[in-house]
Amino acid sequence: MKSASELVKEHPWIGWILFLGTMGMVFVLGLFAATILGRRNEAIFAYKPATDIRPYEPRNSFWGKYFPREFETYEKTAETNFRSKYNGSEKIDMLAEDPRLVVLWAGYAFSTDYSQGRGHHYAIQDIRETLRTGAPKNEQDGSTPNTCWTCKSPDVARLMSEMTPEEFYKGKWASRGSEIVNSIGCADCHDPASMNLRITRPALSEAFSRQGKDINASTQQEMRSLVCAQCHVEYYFKGEGKYVTFPWDKGITVEAIEDYYDSYQFNDWTHSISKAPMLKAQHPDWEIAQMGIHAQRGVSCADCHMPYIAEGAVKFTNHHIQSPLAMINTSCQVCHRESEEELKRNVYDRQTKVFELRVKAEDHIVRAHFEAKKAWDLGAKPEEMAEILKLIRHAQWRWDWTAAGHGSSFHAPLEMARILGTAIDKAQQARLLLVKLLANYGFNDDVAVPDISTKDKALTAIGVDINSLKRDKQEFLEKLVPKWDEEARKRESSWPQ
Amino acid sequence: MKSASELVKEHPWIGWILFLGTMGMVFVLGLFAATILGRRNEAIFAYKPATDIRPYEPRNSFWGKYFPREFETYEKTAETNFRSKYNGSEKIDMLAEDPRLVVLWAGYAFSTDYSQGRGHHYAIQDIRETLRTGAPKNEQDGSTPNTCWTCKSPDVARLMSEMTPEEFYKGKWASRGSEIVNSIGCADCHDPASMNLRITRPALSEAFSRQGKDINASTQQEMRSLVCAQCHVEYYFKGEGKYVTFPWDKGITVEAIEDYYDSYQFNDWTHSISKAPMLKAQHPDWEIAQMGIHAQRGVSCADCHMPYIAEGAVKFTNHHIQSPLAMINTSCQVCHRESEEELKRNVYDRQTKVFELRVKAEDHIVRAHFEAKKAWDLGAKPEEMAEILKLIRHAQWRWDWTAAGHGSSFHAPLEMARILGTAIDKAQQARLLLVKLLANYGFNDDVAVPDISTKDKALTAIGVDINSLKRDKQEFLEKLVPKWDEEARKRESSWPQ
Numbered sequence: 001m002k003s004a005s006e007l008v009k010e011h012p013w014i015g016w017i018l019f020l021g022t023m024g025m026v027f028v029l030g031l032f033a034a035t036i037l038g039r040r041n042e043a044i045f046a047y048k049p050a051t052d053i054r055p056y057e058p059r060n061s062f063w064g065k066y067f068p069r070e071f072e073t074y075e076k077t078a079e080t081n082f083r084s085k086y087n088g089s090e091k092i093d094m095l096a097e098d099p100r101l102v103v104l105w106a107g108y109a110f111s112t113d114y115s116q117g118r119g120h121h122y123a124i125q126d127i128r129e130t131l132r133t134g135a136p137k138n139e140q141d142g143s144t145p146n147t148c149w150t151c152k153s154p155d156v157a158r159l160m161s162e163m164t165p166e167e168f169y170k171g172k173w174a175s176r177g178s179e180i181v182n183s184i185g186c187a188d189c190h191d192p193a194s195m196n197l198r199i200t201r202p203a204l205s206e207a208f209s210r211q212g213k214d215i216n217a218s219t220q221q222e223m224r225s226l227v228c229a230q231c232h233v234e235y236y237f238k239g240e241g242k243y244v245t246f247p248w249d250k251g252i253t254v255e256a257i258e259d260y261y262d263s264y265q266f267n268d269w270t271h272s273i274s275k276a277p278m279l280k281a282q283h284p285d286w287e288i289a290q291m292g293i294h295a296q297r298g299v300s301c302a303d304c305h306m307p308y309i310a311e312g313a314v315k316f317t318n319h320h321i322q323s324p325l326a327m328i329n330t331s332c333q334v335c336h337r338e339s340e341e342e343l344k345r346n347v348y349d350r351q352t353k354v355f356e357l358r359v360k361a362e363d364h365i366v367r368a369h370f371e372a373k374k375a376w377d378l379g380a381k382p383e384e385m386a387e388i389l390k391l392i393r394h395a396q397w398r399w400d401w402t403a404a405g406h407g408s409s410f411h412a413p414l415e416m417a418r419i420l421g422t423a424i425d426k427a428q429q430a431r432l433l434l435v436k437l438l439a440n441y442g443f444n445d446d447v448a449v450p451d452i453s454t455k456d457k458a459l460t461a462i463g464v465d466i467n468s469l470k471r472d473k474q475e476f477l478e479k480l481v482p483k484w485d486e487e488a489r490k491r492e493s494s495w496p497q
Numbered sequence: 498m499k500s501a502s503e504l505v506k507e508h509p510w511i512g513w514i515l516f517l518g519t520m521g522m523v524f525v526l527g528l529f530a531a532t533i534l535g536r537r538n539e540a541i542f543a544y545k546p547a548t549d550i551r552p553y554e555p556r557n558s559f560w561g562k563y564f565p566r567e568f569e570t571y572e573k574t575a576e577t578n579f580r581s582k583y584n585g586s587e588k589i590d591m592l593a594e595d596p597r598l599v600v601l602w603a604g605y606a607f608s609t610d611y612s613q614g615r616g617h618h619y620a621i622q623d624i625r626e627t628l629r630t631g632a633p634k635n636e637q638d639g640s641t642p643n644t645c646w647t648c649k650s651p652d653v654a655r656l657m658s659e660m661t662p663e664e665f666y667k668g669k670w671a672s673r674g675s676e677i678v679n680s681i682g683c684a685d686c687h688d689p690a691s692m693n694l695r696i697t698r699p700a701l702s703e704a705f706s707r708q709g710k711d712i713n714a715s716t717q718q719e720m721r722s723l724v725c726a727q728c729h730v731e732y733y734f735k736g737e738g739k740y741v742t743f744p745w746d747k748g749i750t751v752e753a754i755e756d757y758y759d760s761y762q763f764n765d766w767t768h769s770i771s772k773a774p775m776l777k778a779q780h781p782d783w784e785i786a787q788m789g790i791h792a793q794r795g796v797s798c799a800d801c802h803m804p805y806i807a808e809g810a811v812k813f814t815n816h817h818i819q820s821p822l823a824m825i826n827t828s829c830q831v832c833h834r835e836s837e838e839e840l841k842r843n844v845y846d847r848q849t850k851v852f853e854l855r856v857k858a859e860d861h862i863v864r865a866h867f868e869a870k871k872a873w874d875l876g877a878k879p880e881e882m883a884e885i886l887k888l889i890r891h892a893q894w895r896w897d898w899t900a901a902g903h904g905s906s907f908h909a910p911l912e913m914a915r916i917l918g919t920a921i922d923k924a925q926q927a928r929l930l931l932v933k934l935l936a937n938y939g940f941n942d943d944v945a946v947p948d949i950s951t952k953d954k955a956l957t958a959i960g961v962d963i964n965s966l967k968r969d970k971q972e973f974l975e976k977l978v979p980k981w982d983e984e985a986r987k988r989e990s991s992w993p994q
Contacts, residue, residue, distance in 0.1 A: 008505045008512055015505055018515045025522050293843070297835075338794075346790070353911050357918040364922075414850050417914035421854040424918055425861075428925030435929055439936035 052496065053192035056158035056200075059492065060185035063192070069311065074185070074319035077119030080326075091126075092116035095455045100362045102458035103369060104396060107272030108280060109134075111462060112469055117283075117406060120184040120321060123152045128177075128481055135472035136174035136480065144173035147242040150201065151231035154187035155180040157200035165202045169242050177480065178487035189227040197223040201230040207246035224300035229286035232301075232406070236266065236282075252287040254401045254419050258394060272462060274372035276389040281400035288405050292412035307331045323407070347410050354402065354409035357420035361399040364427035368392050371434040371447045378441040388437070391430035398423040549993065550689035553655035553697075556989065557682035560689070566808060571682070571816035574616030577823075588623075589613035592952045597859045599955035600866060601893060604769030605777060606631075608959060609966055614780075614903060617681040617818060620649045625674075625978055632969035633671035633977065641670035644739040647698065648728035651684035652677040654697040662699045666739050674977065675984035686724040694720040698727040704743035721797035726783035729798075729903070733763065733779075749784040751898045751916050755891060769959060771869035773886040778897035785902050789909035804828045820904070844907050851899070851906035854917035858896040861924035865889050868931040868944045875938035885934070888927035895920035 008015040051066045064071025094114045095101050105111035113131035127133055127148065136142035147169045149156055159179060160168050191198040199205055199215055204226065208215040218226055234257055238245040250256040250263075258279075267277040289295045294304070304324040306317050324331035325347060328340045336343060372388060402408055402416045402423075409416045438444070452458035459466050505512035548563045561568025591611045592598050602608035610628035624630055624645065633639035644666045646653055656676060657665050688695040696702050696712055701723065705712040715723055731754060735742040747753040747760075755776075764774040786792045791801070801821040803814050821828035822844060825837045833840055869885060899905055899913045899920075906913045935941065949955035956963050 003509055003512075012500060015500075015512065015515075018512075018519055022515055022519050022522075025519075296843070346793070350911060353915040357915060360918065360922050414847060414910045414914055417911055417918060418850040418854060421857065421914060421918040421921055425857050425921050425925070428922070428929070432925070432928055432932055435932045435936070436941060439932070439941045444933060444936045 051192055054496075055192060056154065056161045056187050057192065058154035058158050058182040058185070058187055059495075060154075060182065062496075063186040063190075067186075067195075069314065069316045070186075070319045074321075075121065076320035077322070078121040080119035080121075080320075080322045091118060093455070095458070098362070099452045099455045099458035100366050102455060102462060102464075103273065103366045103452055104362065104399075105280070106369070106462040108269040108278070110280065111459075112464055112466060123183040124181060125183075127152050128477065129473070131466075131469045131473055133173060135469070135476035136172065137476070138480070139175045139177070140172055142172055142174050145169065145237065145242040146171050146173055146176050147237050147244055148173050149176055149180045150203075150244050152184060153180045153182050154185045154200075155182050157187050160200070160202070166241055166243065169237075169244070174480065178484040178491075181485065181488040188230070197227050199226065199230060201244070203235060203244040203246050204230050204233070207248045210249055221298065221300055224302040225286060225289070225295070228301040232283055232285035234282050234284035234287060234401075236261075236268070248287075252284075252290065254398055257284075257287075257401075258397055261397075271369060271392075274369040274389065274392055275376060275385075276369070276372065276392040276396075278393055279397040279400070281397065281404040283405045284401060285405045285407070285411070288401075288408045288415065289411045291415040292410075294411065303334075304331045307334065350413040351409045354413055354416045354420065357417055357424065358399065358403055361395065361420050361423040361427060364424060364431060365392065365396050365399060366452070367447070367449060368395070368427050368430045368434065370449050371431060371438070374443065374447045375434060375437050375441070378438065378443060380437055380441065384437055388430050388433045391426045391433070395423045395426035395430060398426070548689055551993075552689060553651065553658045553684050554689065555651040555655050555679040555682065555684055556992075557651075557679065559993075560683040560687075564683075564692075566811065566813045567683075567816045571818075572618065573817035574819070575618040577616035577618075577817075577819045588615060590952070592955070595859070596949045596952045596955035597863050599952060599959060599961075600770065600863045600949055601859065601896075602777070603866070603959040605766040605775070607777065608956075609961055609963060620680040621678060622680075624649050625974065626970070628963075628966045628970055630670060632966070632973035633669065634973070635977070636672045636674070637669055639669055639671050642666065642734065642739040643668050643670055643673055644734050644741055645670050646673055646677050647700075647741050649681060650677045650679050651682045651697075652679050654684050657697070657699070663738055663740065666734075666741070671977065675981040675988075678982065678985040685727070694724050696723065696727060698741070700732060700741040700743050701727050701730070704745045707746055718795065718797055721799040722783060722786070722792070725798040729780055729782035731779050731781035731784060731898075733758075733765070745784075749781075749787065751895055754781075754784075754898075755894055758894075768866060768889075771866040771886065771889055772873060772882075773866070773869065773889040773893075775890055776894040776897070778894065778901040780902045781898060782902045782904070782908070785898075785905045785912065786908040788912040789907075791908065800831075801828045804831065847910040848906045851910055851913045851917065854914055854921065855896065855900055858892065858917050858920040858924060861921060861928060862889065862893050862896060863949070864944070864946060865892070865924050865927045865931065867946050868928060868935065871940065871944045872931060872934050872938065875935065875940055877934055877938065881934055885927050885930045888923045888930070892920045892923035892927060895923070 002010075008018075053063055053066065057063065060071060060074060092115055094116055095111075101114060102111045105114075109132040115126070115130070118126060133144045133148060134142045136144075150169075156168070159176070186192075188200055189197055197220070205215045215226065233246055235244055235246050237243065247257045247260040250260045261279055265277075266279070268280040269278050270276070271278050286301075289301070302317065305321050306319060307324075307327065307330040308315055309318045309330050310316075318327070318330065320327075325344060328343055332343050333340070338346075368388075369392065372385065372392065375385060375388075398419045402419050405411075438447070450457075450461040452461050456466075499507075550560055550563065554560065557568060557571060561572075589612055591613055592608075598611060599608045602611075606629040612623070612627070615623060630641045630645060631639045633641075647666075653665070656673070683689075685697055686694055694717070702712045712723065730743055732741055732743050734740065744754045744757040747757045758776055762774075763776070765777040766775050767773070768775050783798075786798070799814065802818050803816060804821075804824065804827040805812055806815045806827050807813075815824070815827065817824075822841060825840055829840050830837070835843075865885075866889065869882065869889065872882060872885075895916045899916050902908075935944070947954075947958040949958050953963075
């Protein structure tokens with residue numbers, strides 16, 4: 001047998017073919033290897049420059065000097081816009097969209113003003129403007145506590161670094177108006193030394209501790225949801241000190257938290273029509289997400305609401321936090337191969353089904369409130385009303401749990417439908433007992449429900465003078481707020497620029 | 498510069514390295530190419546031998562001579578077993594598991610006997626044994642029509658090839674007892690000439706036609722569900738001729754079919770307690786599956802319930818039709834990478850949530866039936882009861898739609914929860930009206946519900962003498978059935994063996 005070199009000597013083209021062929025293959029393998037190595041960029045994309053950002057710097061623009069892309073995209077939360085009928089910067093008045101809400105929250109500030117959440121950009125503007133925070137005339141006026149600032153600003157993280165949470169929560173909301181002026185931002189979630197995610201609000205860490213868990217042991221992927229869970233959760237203001245507390249000690253299901261509040265006999269307010277001891281759900285987004293398949297498969301909030309995007313050769317996290325429906329291509333389609341149209345249809349399909357049950361629950365609870373009022377009017381005794389009011393409390397709590405969150409009927413559609421099924425059930429149980437009680441008091445007709453077909457009519461039905469509230473608010477915005485802003489300007493002008 | 502051949506001449510090892518390296522790479526590429534080409538086997542796995550199978554041969558064993566693997570796996574439907582607490586060949590008495598069913602179906606044969614469906618292997622045995630088909634003493638006896646055989650046997654396909662559907666449906670069930678003896682099998686779904694899937698029951702094709710669709714234009718993937726939809730659907734026996742009809746003309750949602758039945762004023766029976774005009778859902782598996790994400794993503798019934806498996810080098814369809822939970826590795830895990838344990842938990846999680854609402858709906862509907870009876874007893878007039886009875890009819894219809902199917906709360910969990918939410922709502926609406934009506938007749942207490950904590954107690958409550966039914970059935974099984982089998986044996990012994 002001839003050696004390879006003898007063969008090549010006789011036929012030089014064999015050598016060239018072998019050589020060039022090998023070169024070609026090695027080139028292709030190199031391309032493959034490059035894309036594999038390129039994946040490593042995903043781990044190291046977060047370029048971390050040395051900065052002079054102070055640990056609780058509340059001005060996003062200061063961080064923006066070093067992280068322009070993250071800052072620029074975050075600024076776009078001023079234009080969050082995924083419902084085509086609205087302009088992104090417009091507030092959606094949910095009381096006008098569904099006047100039943102006015103009745104459901106009668107006696108509580110939510111019945112006077114409730115808009116759909118806008119982008120983080122508007123956190124300070126919106127908390128100042130909402131009628132819910134009232135119209136303090138000076139720093140010591142009003143009934144809103146300082147606790148209400150907790151989720152609104154990195155200034156809160158700054159102040160909390162200088163005092164205990166108890167000290168921070170103490171006092172009137174107006175008393176910190178000049179200190180808390182920057183909308184939610186970088187410092188709320190990031191440590192400027194490492195740019196790692198960090199927890200700046202104590203309630204979440206404390207809830208973990210009480211459950212025997214260490215939040216510092218969380219993985220990076222878990223942190224990509226937990227920084228959101230600092231605020232996007234169910235919480236309440238505990239005790240005289242209005243200490244922000246997550247009611248998770250018995251679990252994070254709607255039943256476990258209902259049980260928790262019941263065991264404390266905690267009420268957010270007493271309903272002005274039915275006199276039921278009520279609970280108000282906040283926005284239990286994190287808890288509800290845990291009940292859904294995305295979280296169960298390890299998908300974090302940021303994966304869908306802040307997906308990675310590329311600008312040229314740079315890959316970074318899009319800080320324009322918004323509905324994934326506004327960016328299906330960079331969000332859903334990273335995993336799902338279906339068309340945008342199909343994916344949207346899937347989401348709306350879930351929302352429509354849950355919404356059908358939600359409206360049914362609202363209708364029955366509204367009626368139950370008025371029927372309970374009728375019973376009181378006829379002389380019903382507290383002991384006759386106790387079970388009925390508890391059923392109303394639980395029905396509305398469960399309804400509110402599904403209605404108060406953002407995107408709940410997508411995050412965990414089956415759990416929402418299940419809960420609404422039990423809300424309908426409890427509201428109807430209350431109404432069954434009420435019909436019997438009313439008959440015992442000689443009343444066997446339908447209880448009339450006033451006209452609540454518009455927000456204004458509903459406000460009239462519950463006896464709220466909205467114009468007076470608005471006038472007071474306007475005065476507050478024109479007189480007190482400019483002072484706050486001026487004080488803040490002075491303070492910040494003495495900081496590093 | 499030296500030529501490659503000169504280099505190789507000087508250093509023969511260079512030539513060998515280039516040569517061997519190239520060989521190695523080509524070998525690896527060959528492996529890759531082989532797996533790609535191997536995929537083509539998936540398209541041609543269905544080896545179709547020339548056979549002498551007649552077009553409507555009802556004996557599965559005859560087909561099994563040519564298709565041993567499909568036949569052997571199909572025979573395993575005798576051991577369908579996915580609920581660990583039961584033996585696969587055991588019947589699960591659903592009336593004993595949930596005695597509320599006895600009350601819900603009072604006045605209808607389902608209240609006397611309702612077992613969870615077993616494997617296809619038992620179709621003939623089970624239809625003979627169930628108390629629902631009665632105990633005819635001869636071929637002309639009994640109240641069950643021939644239509645009841647329709648889904649039970651390839652003998653039906655054989656007989657239908659010899660007569661019109663009208664002729665087939667005509668007459669008593671007992672009159673075809675000796676003709677229909679082979680359990681559901683090959684001929685029901687396959688054309689022996691090509692082994693292609695085929696529709697052998699007219700109701701499905703007719704329902705498609707009335708909707709302006711041609712079932713023959715269905716794709717192979719659609720056929721992998723449609724052959725199941727010949728039977729696993731909602732249907733009713735229309736008119737005097739008891740013609741099997743699918744109520745799909747207004748759509749396949751629970752509301753569309755409710756509307757369809759209402760517009761015909763069709764009742765399956767009159768409830769013996771409440772006198773409500775009732776509907777019985779069959780097993781609307783195909784319709785419900787269309788509401789779920791698997792069907793919406795193009796997954797067919799067979800993909801999960803009859804997954805491809807391999808024996809050595811042969812890939813074939815596992816004809817052991819059963820719950821995918823019994824074969825997660827060949828079914829779910831073809832697409833889903835999660836562990837068996839995790840996937841099972843996901844299924845049970847959905848089922849548990851839907852089940853919670855289902856039981857609530859049952860409780861309220863049971864009470865509504867007894868409360869309606871009380872109203873009749875007190876002298877309520879038909880016009881006072883009309884709306885109430887309609888609400889009961891609709892509530893139970895919706896509940897039954899979710900409860901009657903196989904796997905519905907996995908196939909379309911959100912749709913099931915939505916429907917059950919409306920069932921709870923309607924049952925409670927009926928009860929609210931009843932409480933008022935009862936009060937008008939001077940009754941303002943709780944209506945007592947008899948003890949229905951066991952099947953026997955529930956049967957007593959609705960006045961059914963189950964032992965007499967069982968005695969008659971035993972006589973039928975001992976006297977008439979052996980004659981049927983003997984006649985069938987004679988007939989089939991004259992056929993090709």
